[in-house]
Amino acid sequence: MKPLKSANPLSARRLTRYYATALLIIAGLTIASHLLLTYVLQHNQGTAAIINVSGRQRMLSQRIASLAAEYQLGDMTARTAMMTATDEFEATEARLSAESRLSTSRDTETQQIQSIYVGSENSLEAEANGFIADARLIASLSPADPAGATARTRLFEAARVSLLGKLNTIVQIHQRETERVLAELRDLQLCIIGVVLATLMIEALVIFRPMIERIVFYTGEITRLATIDPLTELLNRRGFLERCEVERVRAERHDRPLCLLMLDADNFKQINDTYGHEAGDEMLRGLSVFFREVLRSTDFAGRLGGEEFAILVPETDLPGAILLAERLRETVAIAKTRFRNHLIKVTVSIGVTSVSTELGGIERALYESDLLMYQAKHAGRNRVVSSRAHSL
Missing domain, CATH: 1.20.1420 (A middle domain of Talin 1)
Structure with missing residues (x-):
């Protein structure tokens, strides 16, 4: 942070x-x-x-x-x-x-x-x-x-x-x-x-303008901190859901596609047990860096809790979201995170679904993508599963 x-x-x-x-x-x-x-x-x-x-x-x-x-x-x-x-x-x-x-x-x-x-x-x-x-x-x-x-x-x-x-x-x-x-x-x-x-x-x-600037700055900073995860500097669950709702309304108004990715780090508990929680924190920060490298400026990611992340992909249909998820999975799989004298590898399992108000909106998409993510884990981890039953 x-x-x-x-x-x-x-x-x-x-x-x-x-x-x-x-x-x-x-x-x-x-x-x-x-x-x-x-x-x-x-x-x-x-x-x-x-x-x-x-x-x-x-x-x-x-x-x-x-x-x-x-x-x-x-x-x-x-x-x-x-x-x-x-x-x-x-x-x-x-x-x-x-x-x-x-x-x-x-x-x-x-x-x-x-x-x-x-x-x-x-x-x-x-x-x-x-x-x-x-x-x-x-x-x-x-x-x-x-x-x-x-x-x-x-x-x-x-x-x-x-x-x-x-x-x-x-x-x-x-x-x-x-x-x-x-x-x-x-x-x-x-x-x-x-x-x-x-x-x-x-x-x-000299006095009131700087004071007002400080008030505005710290008010904005407090608002930002209320929606930012301090470890990864991604959106936290609250900030992510607020942004999701804004994008859902915009996509519905303009009849544009909107997709959601749910990610979870594979075998994350083993990393914590083997190298300690500091290594786990460093791994989570590394994942946030990978997200920023792969995602577009219009996409945004959030940490929902623990080693679980979600990514909202506006202006993208389901096939495009699947390709993005696969590219992200490959980037994480080939990368290594250095922690002290160790190089640590991690993989992610990803569930991909489209967001539709008719099918229940954001809450339904979160639930469905979470199920798809666990299907990817049960299928062997380090893979992408979509709502079209594609497994890559």
């Missing part, structure tokens, strides 16, 4: 390492994706908060300017509301300025925001402080006081143009930054997805 060969050179240990590595890569990418997404969400939450605060500042600046105009017209309740709005504007401005100064990021958007907030006489911080100072000055004077006219002019101008423009610019920069970060996140996610898919493809090719 030939030893089993692996279906793939990759060992189970290497496959396990590959599989574990692939899982670690996927797990690492999943964790990285989660951390990245968490960072982006936190960043966007902070950006959204700044955008909301900046929007609030724009609204407050417009409200303060509107309340200043109402106060100028003599509405004294507008003064209190203006002071409250100014206090809120000042607190919010202090927060935005502090965040801008504390930021250590060197990206373009952050530098643009810092240049708008601080660093010059026209910075947003200076504009906001001037706006707050003008609002408080207006609130501290009576509506008719001429000293408040200049402050109101600056306040209205800042609310309509300079302060409003800078706050709008801040919001636009933050929005662009958010869009940029989201675009980078999409690109990175696509890269991660690509790496994961590539890892899965490599995993499928």
Whole structure:
């Protein structure tokens, strides 16, 4: 019996390492994706908060300017509301300025925001402080006081143009930054997805494909071993009968002849008693070699048990099967099998019959050929007996 060969050179240990590595890569990418997404969400939450605060500042600046105009017209309740709005504007401005100064990021958007907030006489911080100072000055004077006219002019101008423009610019920069970060996140996610898919493809090719090949190979090998005789590597009784049934159906469907040969080694017990069972096993292996030399590729042989063999001969009528049996008998009779220092000869007795569904199919043919084989033995061994009562 030939030893089993692996279906793939990759060992189970290497496959396990590959599989574990692939899982670690996927797990690492999943964790990285989660951390990245968490960072982006936190960043966007902070950006959204700044955008909301900046929007609030724009609204407050417009409200303060509107309340200043109402106060100028003599509405004294507008003064209190203006002071409250100014206090809120000042607190919010202090927060935005502090965040801008504390930021250590060197990206373009952050530098643009810092240049708008601080660093010059026209910075947003200076504009906001001037706006707050003008609002408080207006609130501290009576509506008719001429000293408040200049402050109101600056306040209205800042609310309509300079302060409003800078706050709008801040919001636009933050929005662009958010869009940029989201675009980078999409690109990175696509890269991660690509790496994961590539890892899965490599995993499928390097790990699962060899595993499947092994499973298919060993499943086929187990199936083969279930129908093969381990000593002679011919079909065993089960495998032979299964093949016989397939050929019987095919022969019946196409109306083709089919014959069966039953063989038994003559005086096999004497060989075992004289030379030992190892010699008997070697003789049986030798018979299987003779079968392969004589039989056609369409014929197939099986070991039914002990020293008893059967051969199914498709596409052959009874006279042709008898000639094949005789050729096989002669080949075995003139051959010698070497066992250690001995040359051992053996002969075979063969029974030949045709297979017909009308006459009982394979089981009937096996029974009849077995009887014919024993007739050959009783007639002197080393001969062929057929169902036509021919003895050669």
